[in-house]
Amino acid sequence: MELSIQPDTNEPSSEELDKIVIRDATEADRAVIQSLLHGSLRRNYDGDHIAQADRIIDAHLGGGADPVGHFSKTQHVYVAEAAGEVVGVMNIAEKRQGTMKISPLIVNPDFRGSNGAGSALLAKSVEVAKERGIRQLYGTVAEPSSWIETFYLNRGWTCGSQSNSQYRPGVVEHAIYYDVDSEEDRAVPEPLKFEEYSPPKYKELENFLTSRMDAFVDGIDEDFVRALVAGHERRDSREVESKYKEIFLGYTSEALSSVVAFGPKKGGAVKLMPLSATSQSALQETLRFAQSWAEGRTHKLYTHQHVDPAVVTAFQSEMWTLEGLLPEAYSTGKVAAQWGWLAGETTHLGRNSDRLKAYTERFLTFIQDRGWGELEEARSLGMAIGGEAGELLAELQWLSESDIVELLRTDKAFKSKVSFEAADILNYLIRFARYCDFDLIEAADKKLAVNIDRFPVEEVHGLKGKRYKANR
DSSP, X not given: OOOOOSOOOOOOOHHHHHTOEEEEOOGGGHHHHHHHHHHHHTTTOOSOHHHHHHHHHHHHHTTSBOSSOSSEEEEEXXXXXXXXXXXXXXXXXXXXXXXXEEEEEXXXXXXXXXXXXXXXXXXXXXXXXXXXXXXXXEEEEXXXXXXXXXXXXXXXXXXXXXXXXXXXXXXXXXXXXXXXXXXXXXXXXXXXXXXXXXXXXHHHHHHHHHHHGGGTSTTOSHHHHHHHHHHHHTGGGOOXXXXXXXXXXXXXXXXXXXXXXXXXXXTSOEEEEEEEESSHHHHHHHHHHHHHHHTTTOSEEEEEEEOOHHHHHHHHHTTOEEEEEEETSSSTTOEEEEEEEETTOOSOTTTXXXXXXXXXXXXHHHHHHTTOGGGOOHHHXXXXXXXXXXXXXXXXXXXXXXXXXHHHHHXXXXXXXHHHHHHHHHHHHHHHHHHHTOOHHHHHXXXXXXXXXXXXXXXXXXXXXXXXXXXX
């Protein structure tokens, strides 16, 4: 589901952006659609993208019927046009389950923006979905294209699952979705007001928990509530081994709508248990309250919850990560899910993947597929590293530091050259480490440990090079 592909052209004016037209694709658009798919998807997806373009165009021009998809009912291709030029394309596949997949949505980068072609195409997908009675739109985004996921999240989409090496080895794919509701259904609910538990609220708390949590957790009775409240009464101890709790109640008007108890654990994480709410919106607001409570107190929140569509949507919408499934952990015949949230995270991008490791896998696959690994020698790879370092130096050789800073800020071509030379050095370092059979990051980590001892902070702070050696 890429959004950027084409080389930079002149910035479109606001008038041009306002004139973007979304229309059905025609046979005359085939070549540009092929170019859009091949130019964008080859960055993060394996496969024949020209053939993919032909397949979706043929299905679209054939009346929409998908002759090969066993789940797909129809395929429709739309293009975004500005001043007579096709600047974006979107294929939507209607599924037999009442859902619709966007695969792909691609836009010339010069036509992205708050009112650009991507927004117009996405709005078209929602319009078509409503016309056809579709309940959910979905698709996938490759993690290296982080700005694309941000584009969707900013328009009400939710990031769901993540999968490594699904469409290309080493590339993490994010599943995203959008529930197609009416504007009335998206009305902002009345905000909850949270207050710390106090003894007069005991009976209300007991009734809430025993009537709601027993559907998910066995053993929720009066003894459980008394033990929970006793933990709250120990909260001033701040001793983890005392198993203390901090209980808060969330009210909508006068009605108790949610309960959350914070239980600090060894290692600094905090478990939310119990955590229960009367609706998806109340649960989401309680999660936001928990995240604000966590500021300055913990690096991580986690909880165990029953598996339910509304619960899953609430956690995913608030950027929590599904960390595992716990069969029969709390009740016979039922599955609990562990959700986690790390302080400071506002997006799913990169949270479960090591980008350097993922890139290394992709790059070495690239080398292996071309048979270049069999031609490698340690000496030639070492010389190549030096050669690429020389090419980087050549870009900087006759420039002052102020010249370099200014060029990096204003000259895209210069910055691109420098970045590509640095990338060449990294690529040869990866190949050299693989040939010599050592882990590059492990070696760097060990060397860092050596340097920590060699250069104590109190001795070297603010010093570099010869000045430090002279002081030694």
